[in-house]
Amino acid sequence: MNDDRVKFENLSDSALKAEIDIKATPEKVYAAWTQSDQFVKWFGPRADGRLEVDKFDCSVGGGYDVTMVFADGDRVQLTGSYQELDPPKKIVLTWQWAPTGAAPSYETLVTVDLVPTDLGTHLTLTHERFATAETRDEHKGWGPILTKLAVLFDN
Numbered sequence: 813m814n815d816d817r818v819k820f821e822n823l824s825d826s827a828l829k830a831e832i833d834i835k836a837t838p839e840k841v842y843a844a845w846t847q848s849d850q851f852v853k854w855f856g857p858r859a860d861g862r863l864e865v866d867k868f869d870c871s872v873g874g875g876y877d878v879t880m881v882f883a884d885g886d887r888v889q890l891t892g893s894y895q896e897l898d899p900p901k902k903i904v905l906t907w908q909w910a911p912t913g914a915a916p917s918y919e920t921l922v923t924v925d926l927v928p929t930d931l932g933t934h935l936t937l938t939h940e941r942f943a944t945a946e947t948r949d950e951h952k953g954w955g956p957i958l959t960k961l962a963v964l965f966d967n
Contacts, residue, residue, distance in 0.1 A: 817832055817833075817962055818830050818831070818832045818955045818958045819832070820954075820955070822945070822948065822949075823940070825942070825944065825945040826940060826941060826942045826943070826944075826945075826948060827938065827939065827940035827941070827942065827948065828940075828942075828949075828951060828952070828954075829937065829938050830936075830937045830939070830952075830958060831934065831935065831936050831937070832934075832935050832959070832961075833932065833933070833934055833935075833962070834932050834934075834961065834962045834965055835931055835932040835962070836932045836933060836965035837900075837932060837933065838900040838901065838926040838927070838928050839899075839900040840933075841900070841926050841932075841935060841961070841965075842899055842900035842901075842903070844964065845870075845903050846870040846897070847870070848865055848868040848870075851865070852865060854957070854960040854961045854963075855960075856881075856957070856960075857880050857881070857883075857956075858956050858960075859960070860883035861880060861881055862880075862881050863879070863881070864881060865877075866878065866879065869894075870894055870897070871894060871897070872895070872896065873894065874893065874894050875892060875893040876890075876891065876893075876894075876905075877889070877890075877891045878890050878891075888909060888910070888912070889909070889910035890907065890909055890910070891910070892905050892908055892919075900926055901925065901927075902925055904922070904923045905921075905922050906919050906920070906921055906922075907919065907920045907922050908920070918941075920939060920940065920941040920942060920951075921939070921940050921941050922937065922938070923937070923940075924936070924937050925938075935961075937954060939951055939954065
């Protein structure tokens with residue numbers, strides 16, 4: 813899977829932006845983010861992993877609790893809550909990894925903006941509130957995740 817479809821920009825030491833064009837309407841892309849049966853098709857580790865969903869309440873104030881399961885068996889839990897939903901334009905959610913070993917856990921914020929284009933949708937994801945530039949850079953894993961989302965609509 814070609815991750816170079818996603819363009820990254822460091823906005824500050826505590827924020828990054830990822831952009832990708834998707835061959836689907838904003839309504840379809842929004843549904844892929846907000847409907848659990850669609851979400852599991854693309855969100856999570858690269859193609860050789862999977863996503864387990866323990867909770868998926870996509871409503872303002874509702875939350876999610878998912879576990880990324882990697883091909884080697886490693887598991888990483890992710891939780892958060894939905895702060896803003898503006899169909900089919902915008903999704904704002906909190907993002908928090910479960911603590912692992914010595915790695916601290918803290919809450920960050922993800923904003924997904926969907927803009928219609930002639931070819932479908934331009935998605936801009938802003939991820940902010942990182943503690944350091946190093947932790948910001950660790951979240952460029954959005955590349956393969958957003959690429960999987962785009963590939964979902966390539967056919």
